[in-house]
Amino acid sequence: MNVFLKRLLIIAIALAVIAPAIYYAITLNNANQRQSDPLYYAPSDTNVLGYVNYNGTHFYVYANNRSYGLIFDTSSLSNVNFSRISSLMHGNGMNGSTFNSSSNFTSKTNISLYADYKDYSIYVIRNLSFAFIGLSITNQTLYLYESNGFIVLGNLNGIYESINATLSSRNAIGYSGYLNSSANVSMAVFNVGNKIVKSVYFNLTGNNLTGSIRFLNYTYESYFLSAISNMKGAKIISVHDFNVKFKLDIRSLISAYDLMGVLNAQ
Amino acid sequence: MISWVSSMPNKFSVAFSYYFKNYYRSKSFYLMLALIIIISGIMSYFSFRYQSKINTFLDRFDSTTITTSLKSRALDYIWSFVLVDIPVYAAVFFGSPSISSEIEDRTAFHIFSLPVGRMTILSAKYAAAYAATVLISLIYIILEAIITIRIYGTIDMSSYLLSLMLTLIFIASVLAFTFFISSIFNRNIYAYITVLIIYFLVFNAVDVITSLLYSTTSPFLLNNAANIIMEVFVNINLFTFSPTISLSPASASKIFLAVAVMIIYLVASLAAATVLFENKEAK
Numbered sequence: 001m002n003v004f005l006k007r008l009l010i011i012a013i014a015l016a017v018i019a020p021a022i023y024y025a026i027t028l029n030n031a032n033q034r035q036s037d038p039l040y041y042a043p044s045d046t047n048v049l050g051y052v053n054y055n056g057t058h059f060y061v062y063a064n065n066r067s068y069g070l071i072f073d074t075s076s077l078s079n080v081n082f083s084r085i086s087s088l089m090h091g092n093g094m095n096g097s098t099f100n101s102s103s104n105f106t107s108k109t110n111i112s113l114y115a116d117y118k119d120y121s122i123y124v125i126r127n128l129s130f131a132f133i134g135l136s137i138t139n140q141t142l143y144l145y146e147s148n149g150f151i152v153l154g155n156l157n158g159i160y161e162s163i164n165a166t167l168s169s170r171n172a173i174g175y176s177g178y179l180n181s182s183a184n185v186s187m188a189v190f191n192v193g194n195k196i197v198k199s200v201y202f203n204l205t206g207n208n209l210t211g212s213i214r215f216l217n218y219t220y221e222s223y224f225l226s227a228i229s230n231m232k233g234a235k236i237i238s239v240h241d242f243n244v245k246f247k248l249d250i251r252s253l254i255s256a257y258d259l260m261g262v263l264n265a266q
Numbered sequence: 267m268i269s270w271v272s273s274m275p276n277k278f279s280v281a282f283s284y285y286f287k288n289y290y291r292s293k294s295f296y297l298m299l300a301l302i303i304i305i306s307g308i309m310s311y312f313s314f315r316y317q318s319k320i321n322t323f324l325d326r327f328d329s330t331t332i333t334t335s336l337k338s339r340a341l342d343y344i345w346s347f348v349l350v351d352i353p354v355y356a357a358v359f360f361g362s363p364s365i366s367s368e369i370e371d372r373t374a375f376h377i378f379s380l381p382v383g384r385m386t387i388l389s390a391k392y393a394a395a396y397a398a399t400v401l402i403s404l405i406y407i408i409l410e411a412i413i414t415i416r417i418y419g420t421i422d423m424s425s426y427l428l429s430l431m432l433t434l435i436f437i438a439s440v441l442a443f444t445f446f447i448s449s450i451f452n453r454n455i456y457a458y459i460t461v462l463i464i465y466f467l468v469f470n471a472v473d474v475i476t477s478l479l480y481s482t483t484s485p486f487l488l489n490n491a492a493n494i495i496m497e498v499f500v501n502i503n504l505f506t507f508s509p510t511i512s513l514s515p516a517s518a519s520k521i522f523l524a525v526a527v528m529i530i531y532l533v534a535s536l537a538a539a540t541v542l543f544e545n546k547e548a549k
Contacts, residue, residue, distance in 0.1 A: 003544065006385075006544065007541050007544065010537050010540050010541055011537060011541065013537070014533050014534060014536075014537030017529070017533045018530055018533050018534055021526050021529050021530045021533070022526075022530060024522075024526050025485075025486065025523055025526035025527055025530065028519050028522055028523040028526065029485050029486075029523055031519060032485070032519055032520060032523065148517065
């Protein structure tokens with residue numbers, strides 16, 4: 001066989017194998033990377049999406065009118081004991097367990113297998129009590145499941161919707177631009193369906209809160225503008241149509257009560 | 267044409283048996299054999315001596331979930347941690363001098379004048395080097411199973427066989443890569459050093475940079491794809507700045523990705539080595 005043809009044949013065969021293999025590898029890698037995004041586990045029809053970074057522990061929150069959930073990345077948790085939850089997913093003896101974490105979970109929490117749903121095992125945590133950033137929850141029953149190193153904790157609807165979101169690709173990854181992961185708290189509220197606001201976004205870093213509210217009409221926008229201009233430590237950055245951007249020092253949060261008082265009065 | 271095609275397997279088997287004999291009679295083979303026996307001995311000793319350490323590690327998770335099967339998978343993970351580097355050294359010994367030595371030792375004069383196609387020579391040499399590397403690695407892999415069963419009375423056979431299959435693919439891939447490097451040089455020493463530098467220095471440097479910048483390891487590097495050999499037991503990735511720990515085996519998509527990467531290296535390297543070998547001139 002002609003040497004040139006032989007070389008050509010070798011290169012052609014190699015390309016015929018390598019090209020689809022590269023395409024397949026890139027597709028798989030993109031899918032894996034999407035799975036390593038915490039918002040992959042939040043449903044797309046969520047109304048509230050948040051990110052909290054507190055003392056090195058960070059998690060995402062999602063909620064709508066029927067469901068809510070918290071998404072933890074086990075590798076990001078400062079206290080390795082929390083990964084005991086993860087270990088529960090892969091062994092037998094689900095009857096009971098205890099775990100402690102940086103989030104002050106009680107040591108008498110019972111965790112057990114609740115149901116298998118679409119290849120995922122859902123666990124129920126009974127008598128869950130914990131305190132986190134001043135929020136105290138006692139004797140609650142919550143559900144959780146683990147996937148790809150992420151733990152989703154929430155009410156039962158929240159868990160079902162999270163699993164469905166991962167399987168149908170109707171997840172909240174598209175909303176990631178609304179959240180600022182360098183802030184301590186970043187929150188986005190949208191499509192709430194009330195008559196006052198269309199969306200609310202805010203980021204809290206240290207004591208500085210920056211926010212943006214899009215109102216549905218001028219009446220409520222003017223109420224808000226007059227209220228916030230009376231608040232100590234608050235500053236309006238811009239007003240554009242129904243959209244108001246503002247800054248706030250939360251040390252003067254007492255002013256929030258003033259704001260509520262003013263709003264009520266109006 | 268028909269006689270040429272029908273004589274190909276015969277020529278290949280003759281060349282294969284010749285090269286395979288050459289490999290297992292070589293000093294490199296006995297050196298690797300001695301190394302593998304020493305490594306296997308050390309691993310066996312540590313497995314018995316520090317068996318309790320596995321329990322201590324797993325205690326960080328939850329006592330109710332520590333089953334014998336999980337312990338055996340954790341032990342196999344540790345054995346595979348060492349296993350992922352064995353084919354690399356074996357491939358460096360058997361693959362790096364495969365083509366360059368023919369030029370350096372001036373044996374190319376005789377080989378190239380034989381009525382055997384260069385592709386047949388290269389494929390027979392590759393198959394012989396693959397057989398020698400698999401033989402060396404199998405000693406360690408079989409001992410891994412024996413020790414695991416001896417200690418825990420059980421072994422997760424599906425994970426073990428999957429790991430074995432992935433090891434065989436990885437050996438093919440890393441060996442093809444060393445053949446490609448060997449086809450570039452006319453001196454063995456350059457081929458040896460280049461393979462070691464690329465695999466242990468360049469790949470790791472790229473890995474450190476991607477870990478630092480993007481908090482993830484690059485799945486398209488051969489050394490990272492090789493980690494799947496151990497991650498099919500327990501999915502722990504200790505090679506990033508934020509290690510992830512999951513006691514479940516690696517997901518199917520992760521396994522397919524690693525296999526795809528290995529196949530890309532295998533085919534690209536073999537094709538490049540074949541083209542370069544066809545162009546080689548005896549000096």
